[in-house]
Amino acid sequence: xxxxxxxxxxxxxxxxxxxxxxxxxxxxxxxxxxxxxxxxxxxxxxxxxxxxxxxxxxxxxxxxxxxxxxxxxxxxxxxxxxxxxxxxxxxxxxxxxxxxxxxxxxxxxxxxxxxxxxxxxxxxxxxxxxxxxxxxxxxxxxxxxxxxxxxxxxxxxxxxxxxxxxxxxxxxxxxxxxxxxxxxxxxxxxxxxxxxxxxxxxxxxxxxxxxxxxxxxxxxxxxxxxxxxxxxxxxxxxxxxxxxxxxxxxxxxxxxxxxxxxxxxxxxxxxxxxxxxxxxxxxxxxxxxxxxxxxxxxxxxxxxxxxxxxxxxxxxxxxxxxxxxxxxxxxxxxxxxxxxxxxxxxxxxxxxxxxxxxxxxxxxxxxxxxxxxxxxxxxxxxxxxxxxxxxxxxxxxxxxxxxxxxxxxxxxxxxxxxxxxxxxxxxxxxxxxxxxxxxxxxxxxxxxxxxxxxxxxxxxxxxxxxxxxxxxxxxxxxxxxxxxxxxxxxxx
Amino acid sequence: xxxxxxxxxxxxxxxxxxxxxxxxxxxxxxxxxxxxxxxxxxxxxxxxxxxxxxxxxxxxxxxxxxxxxxxxxxxxxxxxxxxxxxxxxxxxxxxxxxxx
Numbered sequence: 001x002x003x004x005x006x007x008x009x010x011x012x013x014x015x016x017x018x019x020x021x022x023x024x025x026x027x028x029x030x031x032x033x034x035x036x037x038x039x040x041x042x043x044x045x046x047x048x049x050x051x052x053x054x055x056x057x058x059x060x061x062x063x064x065x066x067x068x069x070x071x072x073x074x075x076x077x078x079x080x081x082x083x084x085x086x087x088x089x090x091x092x093x094x095x096x097x098x099x100x101x102x103x104x105x106x107x108x109x110x111x112x113x114x115x116x117x118x119x120x121x122x123x124x125x126x127x128x129x130x131x132x133x134x135x136x137x138x139x140x141x142x143x144x145x146x147x148x149x150x151x152x153x154x155x156x157x158x159x160x161x162x163x164x165x166x167x168x169x170x171x172x173x174x175x176x177x178x179x180x181x182x183x184x185x186x187x188x189x190x191x192x193x194x195x196x197x198x199x200x201x202x203x204x205x206x207x208x209x210x211x212x213x214x215x216x217x218x219x220x221x222x223x224x225x226x227x228x229x230x231x232x233x234x235x236x237x238x239x240x241x242x243x244x245x246x247x248x249x250x251x252x253x254x255x256x257x258x259x260x261x262x263x264x265x266x267x268x269x270x271x272x273x274x275x276x277x278x279x280x281x282x283x284x285x286x287x288x289x290x291x292x293x294x295x296x297x298x299x300x301x302x303x304x305x306x307x308x309x310x311x312x313x314x315x316x317x318x319x320x321x322x323x324x325x326x327x328x329x330x331x332x333x334x335x336x337x338x339x340x341x342x343x344x345x346x347x348x349x350x351x352x353x354x355x356x357x358x359x360x361x362x363x364x365x366x367x368x369x370x371x372x373x374x375x376x377x378x379x380x381x382x383x384x385x386x387x388x389x390x391x392x393x394x395x396x397x398x399x400x401x402x403x404x405x406x407x408x409x410x411x412x413x414x415x416x417x418x419x420x421x422x423x424x425x426x427x428x429x430x431x432x433x434x435x436x437x438x439x440x441x442x443x444x445x446x447x448x449x450x451x452x453x454x455x456x457x458x459x460x461x462x463x464x465x466x467x468x469x470x471x472x473x474x475x476x477x478x479x480x481x482x483x484x485x486x487x488x489x490x491x492x
Numbered sequence: 493x494x495x496x497x498x499x500x501x502x503x504x505x506x507x508x509x510x511x512x513x514x515x516x517x518x519x520x521x522x523x524x525x526x527x528x529x530x531x532x533x534x535x536x537x538x539x540x541x542x543x544x545x546x547x548x549x550x551x552x553x554x555x556x557x558x559x560x561x562x563x564x565x566x567x568x569x570x571x572x573x574x575x576x577x578x579x580x581x582x583x584x585x586x587x588x589x590x591x592x
Contacts (some may be wrong), residue, residue, distance in 0.1 A: 019557065020557050021557050021559055022557050022558065022559050022560075026562070027555065027558060027559055027560035027562075028559070028560075028562045029559040035565065035578055036565070036577075036578040036579050037568045037569060037578055037579065037580070038564075038565050038568075038578070039562065040562050040563055040565075041562025041563055042562075042563065044562075045563070045568060053553060053554070053555040054553065054554050055554070055555055055557055056554035056555060056556060056557065057556075057557035058557070059554065076545075077540045078545040078546070083506070085507070086585070087580075087582040087585055100545075124570070133585060134579075135552045135584065136581070140579050140584075140586045141583065142582070142583065142584055143575075143581070143582050143583070143584050143585050144576075144579035144580065144581055144582075145580040145581075145582055146578075146579060147568070147580070169568075203588045285502075285506060287506070290543075290544075290545050292545065292546070292547070294546075294553075295546050295548060295550050295551045295552070295553050296546055296551045297551060297552055298551040298552055299552075334514075363497060382559060485586075488563045
């Protein structure tokens with residue numbers, strides 16, 4: 001009997017900070033650059049006798065995300081206390097939604113390498129973040145606590161175990177981030193810890209070649225805590241999948257979910273390995289009970305309808321529009337929809353440009369270079385009309401593609417229009433046959449070898465000759481005209 | 493219903509309370525009495541009764557998303573047993589990932 005197939009199943013828990021100005025249950029400002037313990041009040045410090053009050057904006061953003069994920073919005077949601085003792089949690093309980101969350105049963109369609117896979121969404125709920133705990137660097141036996149983050153509105157999205165590879169896990173995380181950013185739900189800045197991932201990994205043990213037959217069996221579930229980059233999500237999942245395979249190969253009868261249950265692991269990104277965390281049975285004894293300090297949330301149907309009606313465009317809607325209207329390739333669309341500012345800008349350029357492919361190419365090479373260099377959104381660097389104008393001038397042959405980098409520099413530096421830059425700097429391509437004939441004669445005289453090669457039928461040599469002609473004209477020689485003149489003179 | 497010694501120790505650990513041996517026995521008795529008393533509620537027939545999420549018949553008490561000043565750092569740290577450089581200081585903890 002051959003070894004059974006092992007099918008990867010990954011469910012993901014994702015936490016993200018909502019884009020609110022204040023905390024979930026108190027009016028303290030949410031800030032990432034403030035001195036420690038300067039954005040705190042009696043509520044988020046867990047003082048006795050205080051009363052939390054829901055942040056209406058946080059609830060609205062959470063419902064918006066739930067709708068964006070195709071969830072149903074139950075008519076009733078309530079808050080619960082989840083208890084555990086830890087120094088970053090001053091109340092000794094976290095306010096969360098345990099059994100009646102505000103969003104249930106949706107899905108997210110994710111693109112990967114030109115194919116779409118669907119991930120079911122189990123639930124979406126709101127909770128509050130904990131504070132930050134750091135180990136003192138003075139070698140003392142002390143940890144230090146900053147409670148600025150305590151009480152930050154935190155949205156948790158729990159997926160079904162529909163993810164089937166490490167690459168899919170990463171793509172799912174990226175798609176979720178994209179959706180949250182498009183919907184204005186969260187900024188999802190990974191460096192600031194505004195988005196964190198916890199994949200739950202298990203391999204389904206197939207009985208037959210297709211994994212079918214009998215009761216499904218699984219390898220023990222491992223949950224990897226607190227991953228904060230897409231790269232670490234992919235690496236940690238790949239590592240765990242391989243580790244499960246090895247463990248199962250060594251002990252096919254024993255290494256099962258039935259025998260070993262679930263465990264929690266950390267990820268060491270420097271060493272590229274996961275490690276078992278201290279797993280105490282009672283760690284999961286959270287003693288949930290309804291939060292007596294907060295009243296339930298009962299969304300009015302009209303309120304939900306209004307959020308639904310005011311929904312910003314989602315990445316998949318934008319993607320569909322770019323593919324169907326402008327016939328861009330999956331790769332081009334992936335790049336252009338990666339960020340809402342870029343996708344709005346691109347759509348505006350494409351609407352005004354004669355040739356979509358030329359325009360998309362310009363945005364992706366010239367435009368994004370500046371976005372990366374200057375760390376600014378593209379709409380703050382260029383006007384869509386200028387990019388469309390450059391695209392049209394290239395498409396019509398008025399300017400050479402090779403002067404585009406220079407024009408883009410000038411657009412950023414001078415603030416002049418594309419048309420003015422081309423005119424003022426005399427960048428238009430020369431198609432003047434008389435002038436180009438003279439240039440070509442010079443090129444042939446100075447490059448007898450390649451000229452001879454081309455005359456004898458070696459087509460490759462023409463590139464060198466055209467290059468020389470462009471050099472002599474400061475990039476302005478129209479290559480097509482030069483080619484024609486060369487053919488006439490050397491092969492005529 | 494008597495609580496076992498193991499259950500008392502478990503509950504004490506969850507609350508990070510250290511109990512001496514004689515206290516475990518003492519609290520096992522006391523906790524059993526409390527649990528028995530509250531358990532009388534389970535004699536009621538609650539078939540078909542929705543669980544009550546809140547004692548008051550109100551909902552949707554929301555606050556506008558507008559920042560208001562809270563405590564100063566000195567005030568926030570004022571009641572802490574140990575603090576320095578704007579931070580609370582606590583006995584060193586190993587991150588076992590039990591936080592949110």
